[in-house]
Amino acid sequence: xxxxxxxxxxxxxxxxxxxxxxxxxxxxxxxxxxxxxxxxxxxxxxxxxxxxxxx
Numbered sequence: 001x002x003x004x005x006x007x008x009x010x011x012x013x014x015x016x017x018x019x020x021x022x023x024x025x026x027x028x029x030x031x032x033x034x035x036x037x038x039x040x041x042x043x044x045x046x047x048x049x050x051x052x053x054x055x
Contacts, residue, residue, distance in 0.1 A: 026033040 022033075
């Protein structure tokens with residue numbers, strides 16, 4: 001196997017395991033998951049504003 005296909009497979013595996021962990025967390029703790037999702041949206045907006053201010 002080529003090195004790039006191995007790296008791609010590892011990245012895909014990590015992404016799928018992260019998504020699975022998120023789904024399990026969302027199933028067992030829905031209120032915490034919704035709070036975390038809202039916090040991530042807020043943080044993303046703050047980062048976008050700071051980048052715009054830097055330009």
